[in-house]
Amino acid sequence: MVRKLETHAALSEDDRRALMALPYTLRVYEPSSYLVREGDAPEQCAVLLSGFAYRQKQTGSGMRQIVSLHIPGEPLDFQHLFLDVADHNVQTLTRAEIATISRVALRELARSRASIGHAIFVNTLVEASIFREWILNIGRRDARSRLAHFLCEFAIRLDMQGVVDASGYELPMSQEQLGDALGLTAVHVNRTIKSLEADGLISRNRRRISFPRWEALRELADFSSRYLHLTQQAS
Amino acid sequence: MVRKLETHAALSEDDRRALMALPYTLRVYEPSSYLVREGDAPEQCAVLLSGFAYRQKQTGSGMRQIVSLHIPGEPLDFQHLFLDVADHNVQTLTRAEIATISRVALRELARSRASIGHAIFVNTLVEASIFREWILNIGRRDARSRLAHFLCEFAIRLDMQGVVDASGYELPMSQEQLGDALGLTAVHVNRTIKSLEADGLISRNRRRISFPRWEALRELADFSSRYLHLTQQAS
DNA sequence: CGTTATCTTGACCGTCGTCAAACAGGGTGG
DNA sequence: CCACCCTGTTTGACGACGGTCAAGATAACG
Numbered sequence: 381m382v383r384k385l386e387t388h389a390a391l392s393e394d395d396r397r398a399l400m401a402l403p404y405t406l407r408v409y410e411p412s413s414y415l416v417r418e419g420d421a422p423e424q425c426a427v428l429l430s431g432f433a434y435r436q437k438q439t440g441s442g443m444r445q446i447v448s449l450h451i452p453g454e455p456l457d458f459q460h461l462f463l464d465v466a467d468h469n470v471q472t473l474t475r476a477e478i479a480t481i482s483r484v485a486l487r488e489l490a491r492s493r494a495s496i497g498h499a500i501f502v503n504t505l506v507e508a509s510i511f512r513e514w515i516l517n518i519g520r521r522d523a524r525s526r527l528a529h530f531l532c533e534f535a536i537r538l539d540m541q542g543v544v545d546a547s548g549y550e551l552p553m554s555q556e557q558l559g560d561a562l563g564l565t566a567v568h569v570n571r572t573i574k575s576l577e578a579d580g581l582i583s584r585n586r587r588r589i590s591f592p593r594w595e596a597l598r599e600l601a602d603f604s605s606r607y608l609h610l611t612q613q614a615s
Numbered sequence: 616m617v618r619k620l621e622t623h624a625a626l627s628e629d630d631r632r633a634l635m636a637l638p639y640t641l642r643v644y645e646p647s648s649y650l651v652r653e654g655d656a657p658e659q660c661a662v663l664l665s666g667f668a669y670r671q672k673q674t675g676s677g678m679r680q681i682v683s684l685h686i687p688g689e690p691l692d693f694q695h696l697f698l699d700v701a702d703h704n705v706q707t708l709t710r711a712e713i714a715t716i717s718r719v720a721l722r723e724l725a726r727s728r729a730s731i732g733h734a735i736f737v738n739t740l741v742e743a744s745i746f747r748e749w750i751l752n753i754g755r756r757d758a759r760s761r762l763a764h765f766l767c768e769f770a771i772r773l774d775m776q777g778v779v780d781a782s783g784y785e786l787p788m789s790q791e792q793l794g795d796a797l798g799l800t801a802v803h804v805n806r807t808i809k810s811l812e813a814d815g816l817i818s819r820n821r822r823r824i825s826f827p828r829w830e831a832l833r834e835l836a837d838f839s840s841r842y843l844h845l846t847q848q849a850s
Numbered sequence: 851c852g853t854t855a856t857c858t859t860g861a862c863c864g865t866c867g868t869c870a871a872a873c874a875g876g877g878t879g880g
Numbered sequence: 881c882c883a884c885c886c887t888g889t890t891t892g893a894c895g896a897c898g899g900t901c902a903a904g905a906t907a908a909c910g
């Protein structure tokens with residue numbers, strides 16, 4: 381579980397044992413629970429075992445922007461591992477099973493075992509790359525491409541994590557939340573979804589989405605998986 | 616120069632010597648020179664000694680989005696230090712003096728000297744935090760606030776670096792580039808600038824900008840410097 | 851079943867993009 | 881010094897993408 385992501389980032393040998401030996405506590409969170417609040421001094425480091433989560437910031441006037449999504453198996457707090465105060469909120473999207481580790485213990489481990497530190501670093505860099513792609517997506521693509529891009533990214537990431545049956549997946553979020561992730565309103569997300577559906581680029585019932593014309597969608601989305609650094613396994 | 620940023624991120628002792636001992640080459644680049652191209656396998660690591668630079672990505676249809684700005688003293692390639700292939704472009708904004716270090720040498724140093732590795736990591740995390748704020752800024756703020764926020768961030772960062780005389784600064788970019796950074800068009804950037812100017816929130820001649828009503832601007836921008844993690848000096 | 855969140859749709863409006871032209875400034879070369 | 885050009889700034893008219901407001905439909909849930 382913990383090591384799953386570690387391996388995703390870079391190969392470690394038997395320091396998996398060291399990782400597994402870390403004391404952790406398991407807990408189930410309800411949807412929309414806060415795991416980290418902006419302004420907090422993070423003490424724990426959470427790993428998402430099942431369910432989904434997201435990072436979020438708000439403007440002074442209360443508009444919300446979701447800044448990243450996290451799928452089962454991903455660590456949630458590397459972004460704050462070495463920072464003294466949280467600059468954004470982390471929330472569960474669905475009911476989620478979460479393991480928390482002591483931050484100092486993990487830091488110690490990252491320091492003493494180079495390959496673990498390396499793996500964490502790579503994970504952080506890939507997340508940063510995704511942030512950059514989101515800036516491009518929100519800044520420069522219209523609503524249809526933007527949504528399509530989001531759906532493609534989610535599909536690929538779920539696929540890599542082995543969570544998905546190729547035909548499609550269940551979107552774990554409301555259209556309101558989708559809007560918050562894309563910099564759109566819920567109403568316009570709805571129209572955009574229906575527009576993609578009308579063109580046969582996606583099909584769905586309820587929140588389950590499938591991709592009858594994957595290549596066409598990918599092209600509309602202007603999606604290339606380079607920024608996910610999927611081949612960045614070893615070092 | 617190199618150590619300046621290192622110190623900015625976390626305190627190192629006499630491994631400054633190790634940093635200074637790294638072999639480097641100095642070179643002056645013309646405006647708009649590419650330092651890294653998307654798809655490259657980065658071999659060098661650049662540090663900006665003077666001048667400005669930015670990161671940029673493009674959509675398939677050729678729209679450009681500037682994803683971050685860099686001011687004198689900042690390292691430019693930590694984002695790719697441990698990744699095999701570049702996911703974005705790095706370009707000079709102005710004429711710039713740049714020192715390049717061997718990537719493997721720096722990686723070796725980061726690995727052998729914990730405090731240097733730590734400093735680099737913190738720097739990366741702060742950059743990631745800025746990416747997140749940009750996502751919020753582009754996704755959820757209107758043109759006036761968005762531009763104001765950008766100007767505030769730039770002012771604070773220049774100030775921290777000691778590059779600025781408190782009264783204001785010279786914006787090193789065209790309105791076209793400003794638009795690319797904000798997810799707007801050059802035309803609308805122009806209107807927005809004039810709108811801020813008309814309200815007395817900024818004043819300028821040519822590209823020199825000053826802030827007669829800093830607090831009002833900061834409020835419009837909804838700007839809080841928390842995300843810059845300015846107090847993150849030690850560890 | 852009633853209550854609530856989410857989705858859906860329509861009418862209307864505003865911010866921002868598009869297109870185009872005029873204008874200013876800074877080089878360069880005659 | 882002036883003609884010339886190039887890049888960047890400024891302005892206007894117009895249109896569209898996406899936001900706002902509001903109501904109704906649908907599904908989830910106790």
